[in-house]
Amino acid sequence: MAPEYAMNGQFSVKTDVFSFGVLVIEVITGKRNNWSPEEESSLFLLSYVWKSWREGKVLNIVDPSLIETRGLSDEIMKCIHISLLCVQENAESRPTMASVVVMLNANSLTFPRPSQQETITQVVLRL
Incomplete structure (x- = not known):
């Protein structure tokens, strides 16, 4: 659930973009949004993915079956980004979703750097 919807009940096209991002993360990781790593039960999936991204440990989040069949391809990295x-x-x-479609079809991996405000994510994911 998008933070602005969970906290204030605000819904927009950007809420759908958030949901799309969660869906892609679930596909790449092979885990549901409410999944929590055993060693860090205070984290949920999105927080774990953000943490792995910041620490440069993206391989930790990819479903092993994807790596077995395709390796850690540029396409997987692009989808994570x-x-x-x-x-x-x-x-x-x-x-916007139109921008997402353009990025998915692009041959480049040069995209804006994603940013996260960790405190809000921690609260929203527990709702």
């Missing part, structure tokens, strides 16, 4: 852009907490910072 785009999904993090979609789940940014500030709705104005999220791309």
Whole structure:
């Protein structure tokens, strides 16, 4: 659930972008949004993905079956990057779905850097 909707009941097209990003993350990780790593039960999936991204440990979040069949491809990395852009907490910072389609079709991996405000994510994901 997008932070602005969970906290204030505000719904917009950027709320759908957030949901799309969560869906892509669930596909890439093979885990549901309410999943929590055993060693860090205070984190939920999105927080774990953000943490892994910041620490440069993206391989930790990819479903092993994807790596077995495709390796850690540029396409997987591109999807992770785009999904993090979609789940940014500030709705104005999220791309439009039209921009997401352009990024998915692009041959480049040069996209804006996603940003996260950790305190809000921690609260929203527990709702």
